[in-house]
Amino acid sequence: MxxxxxxxxxxxxxxxxxxxxxxxxxxxxxxxxxxxxxxxxxxxxxxxxxxxxxxxxxxxxxxxxxxxxxxxxxxxxxxxxxxxxxxxxxxxxxxxxxxxxxxxxxxxxxxxxxxxxxxxxxxxxxxxxxxxxxxxxxxxxxxxxxxxxxxxxxxxxxxxxxxxxxxxxxxxxxxxxxxxxxxxxxxxxxxxxxxxxxxxxxxxxxxxxxxxxxxxxxxxxxxxxxxxxxxAMGNCYLYWSPTGSMDLARATIVDSHASEPDPVNAIEKVLVNAKAKPSSLSLLWNSLKEKGFTLKGDRELADQFPELEAVEDDAEWNRAYLTKTVAFKTVEDLDAAIAWIDQHSSGHADCIVTESYQESCQFAVGIHSASIYINTSPRFHRAPPQGDAVFLGMSNQKGHRRGSxxxxxxxxxxxxxxxxxxx
Missing domain, CATH: 3.40.605.10 (Aldehyde Dehydrogenase; Chain A, domain 1)
Incomplete structure (x- = not known):
């Protein structure tokens, strides 16, 4: 039939x-x-x-x-x-x-x-x-x-x-x-x-x-x-630059998960520069655990930091958790971060924390997602406190119906x- x-x-x-x-x-x-x-x-x-x-x-x-x-x-x-x-x-x-x-x-x-x-x-x-x-x-x-x-x-x-x-x-x-x-x-x-x-x-x-x-x-x-x-929902990426504030990176991650009841723009994957200080990483992870987050890491990070669960397989970098779970991965530089995000993120809201104007411009041009957030939380609001807009959700498809x-x-x-x- x-x-x-x-x-x-x-x-x-x-x-x-x-x-x-x-x-x-x-x-x-x-x-x-x-x-x-x-x-x-x-x-x-x-x-x-x-x-x-x-x-x-x-x-x-x-x-x-x-x-x-x-x-x-x-x-x-x-x-x-x-x-x-x-x-x-x-x-x-x-x-x-x-x-x-x-x-x-x-x-x-x-x-x-x-x-x-x-x-x-x-x-x-x-x-x-x-x-x-x-x-x-x-x-x-x-x-x-x-x-x-x-x-x-x-x-x-x-x-x-x-x-x-x-x-x-x-x-x-x-x-x-x-x-x-x-x-x-x-x-x-x-x-x-x-x-x-x-x-x-x-x-x-x-x-x-x-x-x-x-x-x-x-x-x-x-x-x-x-x-x-x-x-689209979840699996948004954050790149934490060596020039960026750890406090801002932590606050951005936490606030992105505050949308209720659905974590539309929740940051679930974080790319950290290979030059990041181990002490700064431990401080970030401890503060996130105190907020109730489950933390994962790539094999290199999981071997170095026992407080991280190992990411099970490469496909996990493409998947949304839709829970208070964040996975961390090391990258060599901003170019590598952009290439990874364009390949693996959900493509609707990705972020960078940096104090470099040049890095922010390069990130905004290089990322192919619908919305780019620079030093600010991507937290989703159906009726934002400022302005007259009302949004149903986020779209990650390319074309005129894209983004909010x-x-x-x-x-x-x-x-x-x-x-x-x-x-």
Whole structure:
């Protein structure tokens, strides 16, 4: 049975995608004020449903523990009043932001004697495939409504009750604000159609965003026929230059792991110069252990410093731990560090600690990652304390949708050429 026929054989599944697609046509024409009011209604609905959401989350946590779900997923799954409150605040913040759609921008080129301009427009229908993180679906819904896109949520079985409770609350807010039915749809994991079938509906779905462990992201990338926006998490690198402050290196590592609940930009690998003083390394490692970090090292460092666990194999330098684990490796110089990072990091956020302006410039030019951090923490904020931005996550793919996933990421450009009958 082909993917399309497998999908169409489940009436409820086909209805979900049909409603979302039809709603996207209507939603794209709505006014910014109407979408802002919908976001406020969604925030209010989440606030009113907070007790029900927490009760549903308790059921998910109990079931997951019985099924021996990894502790990492349990941590991502667990909701608190504070996490729900942060999600509500993000929706309210989005409601206050200017409408990102249909703003007139200069065109990159002109056509003959005509006048040209560009506008940001919605993508259409977006599918979010995610594991745990039930509040993540609500944040994605907020970003999609703000940008005039419809959203299909496909969460994992471990969060089925939580996702349902959140989706129902969001849908009540949508209904109260008179946006089209289908603006937010939930695709339960037990609906009878696989994720693979959903992400191959490229006729109706304009973008798929996978979010979770790297294995989930890679699976979606391999199977989807609809366009995919790769998200990345963990396995960020730091190069600690001999000129850099040890205190700053330590503070940068610690702060990068402070993003909750998901360590999006956590520094998990540190390259140290072969000239680094053993006393400085020991001081750094002792201070990190006091903060609860597990420390690993390459064979050379592990043999020299018994407090380090040996990295098991070369593939480990490519993998995200997604825990408070940091592995250290020696390199000869900055050139070697840049070459290693470009080959092994996740490619979305890499750092350097240095007091050399020349080194910082060389690092910024040589590293191919989406974001470069010089003498500062890459810690990720969904709603940064400064500014008006709201971010869903980080993308490590090359192309125009790279780096922080925000409002503009979920839009596309329309080029309008106005003529007067002259050629």
């Amino acid at each position: 082909t993917t399309d026929s497998a999908f169409n054989s489940v009436p409820d599944a086909k209805a979900v995608v049909d409603r979302a697609y039809e709603a996207s046509v209507v939603l794209a024409k709505t006014k910014g004020d109407d979408r802002a009011r919908a976001l406020e209604a969604m925030a209010d609905a989440l606030r009113e449903a907070s007790d029900d959401i927490l009760e549903a989350n308790t059921l998910d946590l109990e079931a997951s523990r019985e099924m021996a779900v990894p502790e990492l997923i349990l941590e991502w799954l667990k909701l608190t009043p504070e996490r729900i409150g942060s999600t509500i605040a993000i929706l309210e913040k989005l409601a206050q932001l200017p409408d990102p759609l249909r703003q007139v921008m200069n065109a990159t080129y002109q056509v003959g004697r005509s006048q040209s301009y560009s506008q940001l427009m919605p993508l259409g229908t977006i599918a979010l495939v995610y594991e745990a993180f039930p509040d993540f679906g609500a944040i994605a819904a907020g970003l999609c409504v703000k940008t005039g896109n419809t959203l299909i949520l496909r969460g994992g079985t471990e969060a089925s009750h939580s996702n349902a409770a959140i989706a129902q609350a969001l849908q009540r807010g949508i209904e109260q604000s008179n946006l089209p039915l289908g603006t937010i749809e939930l695709f339960p994991p037990d609906v009878g159609v696989s994720t693979r079938d959903l992400i191959r509906q490229d006729k109706y779905i304009n973008l798929v965003i996978p979010y979770g462990r790297p294995s989930l992201v890679q699976q979606v990338v391999r199977q989807a026929t609809a366009p995919v926006l790769k998200s 996933i925000g409002l503009e990421t979920l839009t596309t450009t329309k080029h309008v050429i106005q003529g007067w009958g002259e050629f």
